[in-house]
Amino acid sequence: MRAMVVRRFGGPEVLESAEVPVPAPGPGQVRIRVAAAAVNPVDAATRSGLLTEAGVVPPRDVLGLGWDVAGEVDAVGEDAGFRAGDAVIGLRDRLATPLGAYAEWIVLDASAVAPAPAGVSPAEAATLPLNALTAAQALDLVDTTGTLLVTGAAGAVGGYAVALAHARKLRVVAVAGSSDEAQVRAFGADEFVRRGPSLGDRVRAVVPGGVDAVLDPALVGLDALDAVRGGGEFVAFAAGAAPIPLRGVRVRGVWIRADGTRLAELARMASEGVLPLRVADVLPLSDAAKAHERLAAGGLRGRLVLTP
Known part of the structure; x- marks a missing residue:
């Protein structure tokens, strides 16, 4: 499968398209066929090496990018609680893994996944997990x-x-x-x-x-x-x-953590129109570097979204 990874730190040009094995879910995990992945400032901070310099991300030979995912479950591990074909959203909250949501498939713990909000596109749904959970968990404090x-x-x-x-x-x-x-x-x-x-x-x-x-x-x-x-x-x-x-x-x-139960509540609120889902633009996964350039330029309202 295709995935965007970082093997060296720098500007958007260091984003690399790689062919990697399709991951397999273990117990309590689901594999999601990615329909959309949002582009967030934390991705740029990871790519540039800023988070490694700050001691937040340990040095790695390969780093995946992308926290937010919307897509469809296509394989499940034992006791995952989801079924193949379920439309879902999820959050990858581990920064130092070699694969992120900038990929064709991603494996997440089922506890980090929730049913996708009804009546919205995958691109819109992909803007919800990281940012809405961060806001909700901050408000809880x-x-x-x-x-x-x-x-x-x-x-x-x-x-x-x-x-x-x-x-x-x-x-x-x-x-x-x-x-x-x-x-x-x-x-x-x-x-x-x-x-x-x-x-x-x-x-x-x-x-x-x-x-x-x-x-x-x-x-x-x-x-x-x-x-x-x-x-x-x-x-x-x-x-x-x-x-x-x-x-x-x-x-x-506030330190964001994946929480599928809370994410399901936020998805319901998004379906009801309580939470604003804003997409600045949708680009193909191969244009991840262009998305990072636009993110750096600023002035966006809503998130850029990548689609495999």
Whole structure:
């Protein structure tokens, strides 16, 4: 089968198409014929070597790329709980494996897989697992029924965070570029604050005293912390991105983990239109390098998706 792999670190040009054996599922695993795989910033960070330099990914001769998959089960191991022909989505949360979702087939633990959301395309479904699970697991870290600030609210993780917080009936303050205000309000934001300097002052003009909690997928850091009331909560989204816990603010980091049960709940919400599934473009798997170039150029709304 064909798979995109990395044998050396560098720019998009190091992505290599390789012929590798079709993997076989073991006990408690499923093999998925890949219909679509989303392209995420973590893929670029893996490809460039940034995550290895940071000590997150150990050195390997070959690294696979791709966390998100949508497709169809075509083989199962013992006690997998799925059947051949099931339409599914899944999350590969192990960074240092030689095969990822940028491939024609992938084997995942059944616990990382969920039924695909009904009524959406595989490309749309593939944008859900990593980003929606990250948003949901981050939201689980805060204990508030009051006001939540979400930075990067027009991004993939931020958009899901706004929608999930709105579904929990929190008062959501969204931070994004001016041109994205209508979009993030459609996600469920109650208040909008334009991104930029002195964020704390501008948020406090909307929410006197500061918000109860912040989700910071845009990695704003201290400026976002300044928007939180004393004793509030802050969730960081990358290693080394957590600010100093000033004023008694509880600072925590979210570390994504595969969770098929939770993913099934998110798929149901996507089917019901609660979660926005946004596809920036669909490209063939062979154009993975072009997808990484476009990701690096920025300005995307939604995820690029690769199809074998």
